[in-house]
Amino acid sequence: MTNFDLEKIVDTSDEWITLRTGIKERRIAEEDIATSDLAYKAAVIALKEGGLSSDQIDYIIVATATPDMFFPSTACIVQDKLGAKNAGAFDLSAGCSGFIYSLVVGSQMIATGMYEHILVIGAETLSKFMDWTDRNTCVIFGDGAGAVLLGTVEEGKGLISSCMGSDGSGGDMLKLPAGGAKMPATTETLNKRLHYIKMEGREVFKYAVRYMSEAVENALEKCNLTSEDIDILIPHQANLRIIQSIGKRLKLKDDQIYINVDKYGNTSSASIIIALSELVDNGRLKENDIIAMTAFGAGYTWASAVLKW
16 A cells, blocks of 8 residues: 555645655555464564474464464464474564563573574554544554564574563554453444544654664664674664654664565564565575664553664
8 A cells, every 4th residue: 555545645745754664555454364474474484494393392472462362372373384283372562562571471481492483473464443534543564474483593693682672651652542441342342433543643753763773772782782793774764854863862873774665555563574574575684694673552551672684
């Protein structure tokens, strides 16, 4: 769905969207496609590229803010589709920070020595929860999924540092108000359009730049590195201006920052994995490259990770 497509259904323009977000287009899942469907497709590709069969997976973690339903978990639905008979499965909800949260959780499960292979998936169908009359939100989000396989690597490689945080006082700034236990679905909640994503964009922007930058700095400090050591930064693809502001705060050059928000919009927990997959496919990553990832999302939550490729 391009910005020109959106011009036909909401009071907006390509110029307005591009100037404020950097987004030119986004992908929208078909009506009969659920989050688990995208997650499954990403998982199949990851397993094939990783050379593993589904019965070799010990755990499946799906990071998502848009699960198929409250229960069963989307991860369990994916587990069944994959035929991953030996895998435990659960969802992790941390908004747009969900992938990095899941990456850290999965890596620690392996670090204990109890598990060998963890499948981490970030998947979203945010379009299902969009108010297509609200130009402040419907122009931003897109649908997508990505998956990574975690396993043991040689000392000093893989995930070498991380930072995670939260501030629940910012919860009202980005939320989906109705449908849960606090506000179950009623005729009133439907009429008030409370089953759609609500966001205070200016407030989210301000805190996103601060916390994503600080999270990277904290993670780098933990492993005795600085921003000068970063070969590539993969930020959560929420907004081009947010990404550019983070780059300035970290004193990074343009070629140190990977950006694809123009093609996909904000795909929440899927955005970083989609970017990582593109970097791999494009041959951009070299052995021993230092990769920094950072994200900020509903909660508020934020997270960063430093990897040695």
